[in-house]
Amino acid sequence: MSKNKLLRMDNMGIVVKSLDEAILFFTEIGLKLEGRATIEGEWAGRVTGLGSQNVEVAMMITPDGHSRLELSRFISPSVISDHRNAPVNALGYLRAMFTVEDIEELVFRLQNIGAELVGEIVQYENSYKLCYIRSKDGLLIGLAEEIGHKSS
Known part of the structure; x- marks a missing residue:
């Protein structure tokens, strides 16, 4: 029997x-809104284990x-836990990382819409x-700017 293979990360x-x-923040980074909807009902809760949800x-x-x-x-059930202020060495998912062309310019724009730099750009x-x-x-x-391959 052959081993099941991963096709992609959706x-x-x-x-x-x-x-x-959140849409404003990620749009400012460069992502595009693909779609927006409300998911509700018991069928969705069977996937998440939360019961009926909205x-x-x-x-x-x-x-x-x-x-x-x-x-x-x-919307329901209500949020029961908040990990947003957990330090970077806390267990669980930490962050998504995006590669950008100009990190200083993007940080400036994100700060203009209320974002806060953690530490500094290194x-x-x-x-x-x-x-x-x-x-x-x-x-x-996280933001990353590749610099090694640029010509001076």
Whole structure:
């Protein structure tokens, strides 16, 4: 019997406080809103184990079309835990990382819509500039700018 093979990663899910704020934040980074809908009913709860639920969902897609973020705002049942302020060494999912053309320019734009730089932008050898940034609603993401292959 042959081993089942992975076909692709469809998306990563993030539960958010404000869907509109999260869409604005990820749009500013460069993702595009692919669709928005409300998912409700017992059938959805059978997948998540939450029973009957009502969730507002937005799907964001990267410019290359290969990666997606599923942003979810739970209307019911209500949110029971908040990991947004957990330190970077806490167990569980930490952040998504995005590669950008100009990290300083993007950080400036994100700060203009209420995001906060965590620490500072640092350079790793001759390869990357890196930073973590939190959205106004506390979502943590990483940004990377490739620098080793650029011509001076």
